[in-house]
Amino acid sequence: MVKRLAIGAHYGLKDWLIQRVTAIYMALFTLVFAALLLFCLPEFSYEAWSGLFSSTSVKFFSFLFIVSLCYHAWIGVRDIWMDYVKHAGLRLALHLVVLFLLVGYVGWAVRILWRLSA
Numbered sequence: 001m002v003k004r005l006a007i008g009a010h011y012g013l014k015d016w017l018i019q020r021v022t023a024i025y026m027a028l029f030t031l032v033f034a035a036l037l038l039f040c041l042p043e044f045s046y047e048a049w050s051g052l053f054s055s056t057s058v059k060f061f062s063f064l065f066i067v068s069l070c071y072h073a074w075i076g077v078r079d080i081w082m083d084y085v086k087h088a089g090l091r092l093a094l095h096l097v098v099l100f101l102l103v104g105y106v107g108w109a110v111r112i113l114w115r116l117s118a
Contacts, residue, residue, distance in 0.1 A: 015075045022068040029065045059113045066109040070102040 036058075041048050052058060077098050085091040 015079075019072055019075050022072040025068050026065060026072070029061060029068075033062075053113070063109060063113055067106060070106055074098065074102055 036052070041052060053062070078095060081091050081094045081098075085094060
């Protein structure tokens with residue numbers, strides 16, 4: 001009898017659902033944002049772009065897009081590391097690198113969207 005080691009078995013359905021929900025949100029946001037650019041942006045200039053992002057709702061939904069993208073990416077990359085990297089130390093290091101990068105990207109998005117100075 002072979003004893004199976006179920007390390008990540010509890011992630012399955014929840015992560016599958018989160019990836020689908022984030023993918024749907026990102027697709028809808030992309031369509032709405034493209035329509036907003038085509039129909040509501042008079043010209044592609046810094047002033048017009050800045051005016052578009054002066055709205056708190058555009059900033060919020062853009063930030064939600066970035067968070068969704070990062071969470072979606074985290075689940076996918078984490079599963080790749082868990083499936084293909086067998087050495088536990090290397091897998092942990094890769095998890096941490098990806099996690100720190102994604103958290104950094106979210107922080108960078110906050111800084112850009114709300115124009116926080118360094």
